[in-house]
Amino acid sequence: xxxxxxxxxxxxxxxxxxxxxxxxxxxxxxxxxxxxxxxxxxxxxxxxxxxxxxxxxxxxxxxxxxxxxxxxxxxxxxxxxxxxxxxxxxxxxxxxxxxxxxxxxxxxxxxxxxxxxxxxxxxxxxxxxxxxxxxxxxxxxxxxxxxxxxxxxxxxxxxxxxxxxxxxxxxxxxxxxxxxxxxxxxxxxxxxxxxxxxx
Amino acid sequence: xxxxxxxxxxxxxxxxxxxxxxxxxxxxxxxxxxxxxxxxxxxxxxxxxxxxxxxxxxxxxxxxxxxxxxxxxxxxxxxxxxxxxxxxxxxxxxxxxxxxxxxxxxxxxxxxxxxxxxxxxxxxxxxxxxxxxxxxxxxxxxxxxxxxxxxxxxxxxxxxxxxxxxxxxxxxxxxxxxxxxxxxxxxxxxxxxxxxxxx
Numbered sequence: 531x532x533x534x535x536x537x538x539x540x541x542x543x544x545x546x547x548x549x550x551x552x553x554x555x556x557x558x559x560x561x562x563x564x565x566x567x568x569x570x571x572x573x574x575x576x577x578x579x580x581x582x583x584x585x586x587x588x589x590x591x592x593x594x595x596x597x598x599x600x601x602x603x604x605x606x607x608x609x610x611x612x613x614x615x616x617x618x619x620x621x622x623x624x625x626x627x628x629x630x631x632x633x634x635x636x637x638x639x640x641x642x643x644x645x646x647x648x649x650x651x652x653x654x655x656x657x658x659x660x661x662x663x664x665x666x667x668x669x670x671x672x673x674x675x676x677x678x679x680x681x682x683x684x685x686x687x688x689x690x691x692x693x694x695x696x697x698x699x700x701x702x703x704x705x706x707x708x709x710x711x712x713x714x715x716x717x718x719x720x721x722x723x724x725x726x727x728x729x
Numbered sequence: 730x731x732x733x734x735x736x737x738x739x740x741x742x743x744x745x746x747x748x749x750x751x752x753x754x755x756x757x758x759x760x761x762x763x764x765x766x767x768x769x770x771x772x773x774x775x776x777x778x779x780x781x782x783x784x785x786x787x788x789x790x791x792x793x794x795x796x797x798x799x800x801x802x803x804x805x806x807x808x809x810x811x812x813x814x815x816x817x818x819x820x821x822x823x824x825x826x827x828x829x830x831x832x833x834x835x836x837x838x839x840x841x842x843x844x845x846x847x848x849x850x851x852x853x854x855x856x857x858x859x860x861x862x863x864x865x866x867x868x869x870x871x872x873x874x875x876x877x878x879x880x881x882x883x884x885x886x887x888x889x890x891x892x893x894x895x896x897x898x899x900x901x902x903x904x905x906x907x908x909x910x911x912x913x914x915x916x917x918x919x920x921x922x923x924x925x926x927x928x
Contacts, residue, residue, distance in 0.1 A: 544777050545874060548759040551769045560747040570750045573772035577799045578743050593792040600776045675744060
């Protein structure tokens, strides 16, 4: 069998990416008509990142942030979406499942390109750099807006408490501290409206 | 009524963006289970842009390309998706409908940020710069891969000819000339398989 050319490797990865459109998240789109998939979620985060970078806790390299957000969920193609408030058992195996997925998926690319994206994905997961803190903040902020605007059905369905939401929003406090008062206002409104349990 | 703060304007635009997830294109996702929406399409293009920039006809500012691809379809929130092979009547009013949509949507943002994105969208539409030629090439290449891999149902449904596809792919020839042999190979295969009419 002939080895794939560099371009063929790249296009095979591009084709594989299409599967992310079939990975459903727990959040509903804002008109509450259906669950959001991870591809459109990734687009929403990347678009928001271009608009809100002035609120990042530290100055960020926006190109690196965008690359990170565009690939941050591709591991779900193999590992599936793990719900933020999932059982300990599922959350416990998430890291291993996702590492394996990253190895296979980024392994489809020419080696140096695959290694670059794998490193960017590792960086997102480790949440140590300015870029990954900002990217993780957006990854929490967007579902908050989404849940709030879609009537909180995902919170209600899973009986989520105020404490759980605030704990989850810690990444926003770290990565976009100027957004914290807005986050708290939304959480308070969601409690008032009965979307989130007080305890 | 109190004027909106800068942050409130930005978040209202971010919330408005969610509507792009409800704009359906003619192309099917690759497993052919449903039509693709413009939000996930935009994500797919942006992800591909990060991987294929070495094939751009001229060197590109990748950050500008990504911003362009992330917003290139947002006008469809008001103007709807116009099918590439639509009637002359619909194609004729497309420009005016989309300009009006751009004015309203980018007008939700703080003025200097709205003006920046409006200019990037205008640049995409005008196809004069290296960045917009590359972005437009990707906007043609991705649906080609998509249609080919989903069994060509969108081509078959609309009785699309080889000439129409090749004409549509001209943007790839201009923006990513190294991809042209690949495009022709896919078109030939699609003809062989009866997905595209020979004339």
